[in-house]
Amino acid sequence: MLKIYGFARVNRVARGNTRDLRVLWALEEMGLPHEIVGMDHPNHDLDSPSYRALNPFGQIPAIDDDGVVVTESGAILLYLARKSGKLLPRDLAGEAQVLRWTVAALNTIEMPVLSLWFVNLSGGKGTRPSEALRTWADMRLKQLDGWLADRQFIATDDFTVADILMTHVLDSGSTDQALLEPYANVLAYRARCTGRPAWKKTLDAYCERVEAA
Numbered sequence: 001m002l003k004i005y006g007f008a009r010v011n012r013v014a015r016g017n018t019r020d021l022r023v024l025w026a027l028e029e030m031g032l033p034h035e036i037v038g039m040d041h042p043n044h045d046l047d048s049p050s051y052r053a054l055n056p057f058g059q060i061p062a063i064d065d066d067g068v069v070v071t072e073s074g075a076i077l078l079y080l081a082r083k084s085g086k087l088l089p090r091d092l093a094g095e096a097q098v099l100r101w102t103v104a105a106l107n108t109i110e111m112p113v114l115s116l117w118f119v120n121l122s123g124g125k126g127t128r129p130s131e132a133l134r135t136w137a138d139m140r141l142k143q144l145d146g147w148l149a150d151r152q153f154i155a156t157d158d159f160t161v162a163d164i165l166m167t168h169v170l171d172s173g174s175t176d177q178a179l180l181e182p183y184a185n186v187l188a189y190r191a192r193c194t195g196r197p198a199w200k201k202t203l204d205a206y207c208e209r210v211e212a213a
């Protein structure tokens, strides 16, 4: 049975934002049977030698599919898409678009918005580095908005794993939501993706399962 390592306890602020949700959403969309292994972060489950053997960075998410261990949310989603034959085109050209937008979500978009959040959280709000990061993040979101002007989904005509990643990055508590306000296409895209029944089901089950930290 495919095991997914996810959080068993999540504080109020992080609830809904943890990256195990990317995998759980994909599994729900794909209809793949799985078992959730709940990890207690405040009690240092992620520091145990057995978990570090799975993920040297000691982070969630990780999967163990009968001995195939994969970490990094993007890599896990691409693996599951290949395994299930869902949310990824089978032709090379289509697959390349999904790879392209997977990397864009986790690098071109997540990197500046997450860095901005981290700098501000660390007391850097109002500083020049913070302002520079804000300008960088805003530029990328504006460019993303242009790309989405005449598209339903980010990589192909159909919903793919790249949409799960991009949506979760945009929706994250680590993304300053004020940054998105000027960008109607980005907001409409995010609403289109989070409106999917599989996301609602995944989030409801997660909120019911995880305990407060």
Ligand SMILES: N[C@@H](CCC(=O)N[C@@H](CS)C(=O)NCC(=O)O)C(=O)O
Binding pocket: 017, 018, 019, 020, 046, 058, 059, 060, 061, 071, 072, 073, 074
């Ligand atoms: N690049 C990784 C990042 C994973 C990550 O940041 N996980 C967070 C939870 S959302 C975590 O495990 N944090 C606990 C820690 O770093 O100690 C991915 O996309 O999977």
